[in-house]
Every structure is written in structure tokens, then in C-alpha cells.
Amino acid sequence: MTTLDIPVRPITGDIDRPRGGPVAALARHSVALARRSLIKTVRTPEALIDVTLQPVIFLLLFTYLFGGAIAGGDRHAYLQFLLPGMLAQSLAMGGIALGQNLNADIEKGVFDRFRSLPVARSAPLVGAVAADIVRYLTVCLVMLGFGTVMGFRVETGFVPAVAAVALSIAFGLCFCWISVWVGMLVRTSGAVQGVMFLLVFPLAFGSNVFVATNTLPGWLQAFVHVNPITPLVATIRGLLVGGPVAGHLMATLAWMAGLLLVFVPLALRAYARRA
Amino acid sequence: MSDLVVRAEGLRKRFGKTQALDGVDLAMRRGTVLGVLGPNGAGKTTAVRVLATLLRPDEGTAEVAGIDVLRQPQRVRRRIGLTGQYASVDEDLTGTQNLVLIGQLLDLTTSDAKKRAAELLEWFDLAEAAGRQAKTYSGGMRRRLDLAASLVGHPEVIFLDEPTTGLDPAKREDMWGVVRTQVTQGASVLLTTQYLEEADALADEIVVINQGRVIAHDSPDGLKRRVGGLTLRVRPADPSRVPDALRVLDAVAAQGTSASADTAAGARPGAVSVPVTDDYVLDEAVPALRRAGVEVTELALHLPSLDEVFHALTEGAPQANQQKEDELV
Numbered sequence: 001m002t003t004l005d006i007p008v009r010p011i012t013g014d015i016d017r018p019r020g021g022p023v024a025a026l027a028r029h030s031v032a033l034a035r036r037s038l039i040k041t042v043r044t045p046e047a048l049i050d051v052t053l054q055p056v057i058f059l060l061l062f063t064y065l066f067g068g069a070i071a072g073g074d075r076h077a078y079l080q081f082l083l084p085g086m087l088a089q090s091l092a093m094g095g096i097a098l099g100q101n102l103n104a105d106i107e108k109g110v111f112d113r114f115r116s117l118p119v120a121r122s123a124p125l126v127g128a129v130a131a132d133i134v135r136y137l138t139v140c141l142v143m144l145g146f147g148t149v150m151g152f153r154v155e156t157g158f159v160p161a162v163a164a165v166a167l168s169i170a171f172g173l174c175f176c177w178i179s180v181w182v183g184m185l186v187r188t189s190g191a192v193q194g195v196m197f198l199l200v201f202p203l204a205f206g207s208n209v210f211v212a213t214n215t216l217p218g219w220l221q222a223f224v225h226v227n228p229i230t231p232l233v234a235t236i237r238g239l240l241v242g243g244p245v246a247g248h249l250m251a252t253l254a255w256m257a258g259l260l261l262v263f264v265p266l267a268l269r270a271y272a273r274r275a
Numbered sequence: 276m277s278d279l280v281v282r283a284e285g286l287r288k289r290f291g292k293t294q295a296l297d298g299v300d301l302a303m304r305r306g307t308v309l310g311v312l313g314p315n316g317a318g319k320t321t322a323v324r325v326l327a328t329l330l331r332p333d334e335g336t337a338e339v340a341g342i343d344v345l346r347q348p349q350r351v352r353r354r355i356g357l358t359g360q361y362a363s364v365d366e367d368l369t370g371t372q373n374l375v376l377i378g379q380l381l382d383l384t385t386s387d388a389k390k391r392a393a394e395l396l397e398w399f400d401l402a403e404a405a406g407r408q409a410k411t412y413s414g415g416m417r418r419r420l421d422l423a424a425s426l427v428g429h430p431e432v433i434f435l436d437e438p439t440t441g442l443d444p445a446k447r448e449d450m451w452g453v454v455r456t457q458v459t460q461g462a463s464v465l466l467t468t469q470y471l472e473e474a475d476a477l478a479d480e481i482v483v484i485n486q487g488r489v490i491a492h493d494s495p496d497g498l499k500r501r502v503g504g505l506t507l508r509v510r511p512a513d514p515s516r517v518p519d520a521l522r523v524l525d526a527v528a529a530q531g532t533s534a535s536a537d538t539a540a541g542a543r544p545g546a547v548s549v550p551v552t553d554d555y556v557l558d559e560a561v562p563a564l565r566r567a568g569v570e571v572t573e574l575a576l577h578l579p580s581l582d583e584v585f586h587a588l589t590e591g592a593p594q595a596n597q598q599k600e601d602e603l604v
Contacts (some may be wrong), residue, residue, distance in 0.1 A: 016349075018354065019382045026383065028379070028382075029380055032376055032379040032380060033376075033380075036365065036368065036372075039367065039368055039372060040365075040367040040368070041563045043367045043408065107361065108361070109361045110361035110363050110364075110365055111422065112329060112359050112363055113355070113357065113359070113363045113377070114380065115329050116327050116328060116329060116352060116355065116383070117352055117377065117381060118350075118359040118380075118381065119380050123380075231568045248401050
């Protein structure tokens with residue numbers, strides 16, 4: 001080791017004030033931390049399997065397994081029905097990895113360093129969530145791209161399709177706070193996956209993703225109607241293959257706001273408590 | 276303005292059934308190294324986590340750099356650097372990316388953060404590995420990167436929680452060099468360690484913690500004096516004169532003790548040791564040896580090693596020592 005002199009910090013201005021005020025600082029710190037998550041994603045592309053290969057396999061399996069039986073043998077018609085639903089399902093499942101990663105970061109002590117730095121308490125979580133945009137965008141592109149190869153066609157137009165993608169990403173960003181919260185609460189990243197599957201599976205399958213709701217028994221219909229995935233699927237369907245949108249969109253946006261209002265504070269509190 | 280850069284009073288913290296901190300007082304003078312010694316589970320890490328704003332104590336107050344840790348943690352965070360017990364570098368990021376991220380979180384501009392990262396990587400001999408992911412680093416390199424990360428913001432107070440655990444001796448001495456340099460540049464360092472040798476080499480003052488309580492706070496020499504007193508050691512040039520040396524040295528032995536031949540395991544035989552009260556005994560011992568015609572190749576006064584001090588302190592009843600401590604801290 002050399003004994004090169006390191007200059008002592010030149011004191012400029014008030015070191016107790018974050019540069020540009022607290023809001024600008026939170027944005028800047030979150031971006032820096034999101035960049036960190038993105039670098040990790042680029043370095044370990046295999047961590048993207050759950051938003052690339054997995055939805056593709058699900059789409060193939062369900063289209064060819066059930067397509068013949070469900071839509072009167074018309075697989076193309078079933079694909080048009082199924083794909084928007086599979087997209088919503090993949091978004092919900094795509095958030096699980098986030099909670100696992102955050103849990104692992106905390107276990108490794110990386111977050112101790114962040115907590116000893118003068119950043120807003122929420123910055124490490126906000127940054128990690130923001131980086132997840134890339135994963136949700138990937139899901140959308142993979143589903144639409146591979147779906148097109150399988151014969152899926154957008155029946156509405158370019159603008160509604162873009163709106164569907166934007167809504168999907170936004171929903172993913174709201175829904176993943178559940179995973180963040182669970183990631184702060186449970187002890188191991190394996191347990192995060194277990195708990196989240198338990199939560200997400202009933203929502204993803206007990207919905208209008210695979211079959212029309214009116215074919216279900218009454219009690220299940222009741223569940224489907226209060227499931228946040230249901231209005232999302234209906235909205236994406238409307239935006240991609242046509243059908244009513246406005247009412248479903250309102251319900252979806254309400255759910256998104258509700259998810260944020262409940263789970264962001266819960267996640268932040270659980271993060272603060274985690275020593 | 277107080278010359279104490281770390282001051283903690285009555286810190287208590289309980290985790291479930293474990294009382295991790297049971298009324299810890301700490302004081303560190305500016306520009307010094309305070310060594311916090313203690314066996315595993317003594318509460319050292321908990322104390323550091325409280326001071327570094329990571330953990331709120333159940334009771335007690337703490338000030339770092341003159342700022343209340345509990346009331347204004349963000350202001351404290353701008354003035355401290357922390358290196359935890361486990362190297363907390365991000366393995367997927369390169370050395371440079373790790374340090375630039377810390378710089379950005381400390382509100383440096385991106386170009387300043389890059390400059391600072393390059394400077395620190397150079398200083399810690401990591402310049403060549405700067406562009407490699409930290410997961411490819413050796414254990415020693417990770418520790419260095421971790422330490423570099425804690426220095427990005429030119430901290431006034433540096434907390435090092437067992438910074439050399441698991442490092443080989445040469446790497447450990449490199450670390451010591453870093454700590455000393457930081458202190459000469461005006462920083463104050465609080466370091467926890469299980470290595471007495473490390474505390475002895477670095478610390479201006481030592482705090483011994485056991486079972487969540489401070490059982491001693493003194494300079495290394497002061498601690499040694501409190502426990503064992505001085506030993507005079509003489510090695511006759513001619514090993515057959517050992518009995519004569521024993522007889523001569525018995526005359527200067529502290530009350531109730533006598534000289535003995537060194538038989539400790541690993542010690543080279545042929546030396547004689549005697550507990551003495553102070554260094555004036557040299558005035559008697561040296562002429563007496565000459566009169567007896569015993570030539571010596573070694574004649575030295577020793578304080579007990581910190582090992583002995585540590586064991587004496589931690590094996591004794593901590594409560595008995597507590598009262599003495601209240602006067603010292």
C-alpha cells in the first residue's frame with residue numbers, strides 16, 4: 001500500500017444540506033441505487049428467466065394444452081384471449097424476485113452501508129423498485145414478441161398497445177411493493193419466494209386469465225371480482241384485442257393507488273425495524 | 276467544544292432474552308484510536324451499530340462528532356465511515372462502481388465521486404482490479420475495498436468492526452498502516468477487535484466490554500499495570516549461573532513473591548523472572564548481579580501482555596470491577 005496523501009475534504013457550503021434539497025436528493029440517490037440494481041441485472045442475465053423464458057413456456061403450454069378444449073378448438077381465438085391475461089400474471093409473478101433480492105442484500109450487510117449513509121430511508125427501496133421497470137418492460141416485449149410468432153395479433157392499434165405496456169409496467173411497480181414488504185419481514189430469501197407464491201398463485205389463477213368468469217362457480221366468481229388482477233386483465237384485453245376499457249381502467253388505477261397506499265408504508269416500516 | 280468525538284452514556288439494548296448492552300459508557304478523544312475489546316457476544320458490534328446510527332438503543336444517549344445520534348442521525352451519517360464485520364461490498368459491482376455509488380450517495384457530483392474512487396483504489400493497491408467485479412477479489416482485497424468504501428466521504432469518525440478478522444498477519448499490518456495514516460490526517464477511529472495484539476498496536480485507549488458492560492477503560496499500559504505489575508527478566512550468559520541469578524533477584528522481589536526460572540511453554544529456557552514493584556529495583560538488581568559475577572545477555576522490565584490483562588478482566592466478576600470503572604470513564 002502506498003502512503004499517497006489523500007487531501008482532506010474541502011469544506012464547501014453546508015455539509016448538512018443535501019445538494020438541491022431533500023426531494024432532488026431522494027431522486028438522485030434512488031437513481032444511483034437503481035443503477036446498481038441494473039448493473040446486477042446485466043451481470044446476471046439468468047436472473048431474468050422469470051420474465052423471459054418462464055412466461056414463454058407458460059404461454060406455449062396453456063395455449064396448446066387448453067386451447068383445443070376451451071375455445072371450441074380454436075387455438076388462435078384462445079391465444080387472443082389468453083395472452084393479455086398471461087401478461088398480467090407474469091407481471092404479478094415478476095415482482096417476487098425483487099423481494100428475494102432485497103432480502104439477500106440485507107442478509108449480506110450491503111444495506112448496512114446504505115443505512116450508514118445520509119440518504120433518505122426509502123431511497124434503497126425506491127431505487128430497487130425503479131430498476132424493476134426493466135424487468136416489466138422485458139415481460140411485455142417478450143410476451144408480445146413471442147405471442148406474435150405464435151399468431152397473436154393486436155386488434156386495436158399502436159397507441160392502445162403502447163398504453164397497455166405502460167399500464168402493465170405501472171401496475172408491476174405498484175404490485176411489487178407487496179414483495180418488498182414480505183422481503184423485509186421474513187428471514188430468508190427462500191422464504192420470500194414461498195410466501196409470495198402462496199399470495200400470488202390464488203390471485204394469478206383465481207382470475208379471468210384462463211377462462212371467462214361466467215363459467216366459474218358462484219363462490220369463485222365472487223373471489224375473481226375482488227381480485228386486483230381481474231380488472232388489469234380486462235383492461236389489457238380491451239387495449240390489445242378490443243372491448244370496454246374505461247371502467248376496468250378506473251378499477252385498475254384504484255387498485256394501484258390502494259396497493260401503494262398500503263404496502264409502501266408497510267414496507268418502509270418493516271425496513272426500518274429490520275436491524 | 277468538547278474534545279470528545281464519541282460520547283455514549285448508559286446504552287442499553289435488549290434482543291429478546293439477551294441483554295446485548297447493559298449500560299455502556301464510552302468516550303473517545305478526537306484524533307485518537309479507541310480499541311473496544313471483548314469476547315464474542317460481549318456487545319461490541321451492537322455498540323458500534325448504535326453509534327453508527329444503524330440501531331436505536333432501548334435507553335441511553337450517544338453523541339458522535341458532537342451530534343446527537345438519536346436526534347440527528349443524518350448529520351451524523353455525513354461525518355462517519357463504517358466498515359462492518361462482514362465485508363459489505365457489492366459483489367456484482369466492480370471496485371470502481373462500488374466506490375462511485377457510495378460517493379453519489381454522499382452527494383458528491385459524479386465526476387468528484389469518480390475522482391475519489393480512483394484515488395482510493397490507487398491508495399489501497401486496487402487500481403489494477405478497479406474494473407473487475409468484487410466477487411473475483413480475494414478476501415484481503417475485499418476488506419480493502421470495504422475499508423476504502425468507508426473513507427469515501429473523508430469521515431471525521433471511522434468505525435471499524437473487527438476489520439482484520441480472517442486476514443493473514445501481513446495483510447493485518449497493512450490495515451494497521453491505513454488506520455494510523457487516517458489518524459495522522461485528523462480522523463478518529465473506533466475499532467473493535469478480538470486481537471489483543473491489534474489493540475496494543477493501534478489503540479491509544481482501550482475499553483474492555485464483557486456481557487454488555489464496560490469492565491475497564493484505560494491506556495494499554497495502564498491496563499497492563501492494573502492487572503499484573505512489572506516483571507524483571509534476566510538471562511545469564513552462562514546457563515549454569517541460573518541458581519545464582521535466582522538468589523540475587525529474590526532480594527528485589529515484590530513482597531510475597533520470589534524469582535523463578537522461566538518455564539513457560541515455548542519460552543527459551545535459561546532466563547529468570549521476578550515480579551517487582553517499580554523500575555527503581557534496577558538500581559539494586561544490576562549492581563547485585565555484578566557483585567555476584569553473573570554476566571547477563573538480557574535484562575528487561577516487562578508489563579504483562581494484554582492477553583493476561585484480558586483474561587484477568589473477563590474471567591473475574593464483572594460486577595466487582597464495575598465500580599472502579601465509573602470513576603475512570
